[in-house]
Amino acid sequence: MMTTLLDPAEAMTVLAADTELPVIDLVHPMLGFPDDLHFALVDLDGTGQLCSFTSLDHDGLRFLVTPPATFFPDYAPEIDDATIAELDITSTSDVVVLLVVNPGESLLSSTANLKAPVVLNTTNRRACQVIVDDVELSTNTPLVA
């Protein structure tokens, strides 16, 4: 299915709706981090454009993530059936896509991984890093041209 993107502010509201810390469960670990399966999503800049995908299994591990809408408004990765089944996705409006950001010294040298986004189902808080089948996409696309 093609993803239509949930507004990040809305996503944060959905995720924070519980009184407990909203835990995101990875159905597959992030590539290279096999022991980290539980994460929290923390808004860093107050607008949901820059968030911390923080591991709850190991202190200190976190990924900087951004919803595609800010820097890549046309980004609409095809989500394969296996992912839809594993995350139990029933509607595209439940899906939040997050891109792992590698911050450089400034915005100009910061990049995002468009090849392997994190896909999250906000209804059950299951997520995984998905490899998108598109040769054009790269792991380190500059945030700004």
Next chain:
Amino acid sequence: MLVLSRRVGESIVIGDDVTVTILEVRSDGIRIGVDAPRSIAVHRAELLVELEASNKDAASPPEDAVSSLAQELRRRTS
């Protein structure tokens, strides 16, 4: 590692659900077909290496890089 020799058109069966077939041998490489259920991910090895490296490179960035990026973003949208 199990090493087998195959000719074009021949296959290898892995487990109950995966079949690998040699489709074509060319001077620039060989074409391999993989028949597997959708639940089994099939990727070029070097892609997984690249993705793992990318994640590791991006993991736990230094605090000052994070705050300066957050600052620039706030400026951008204001």
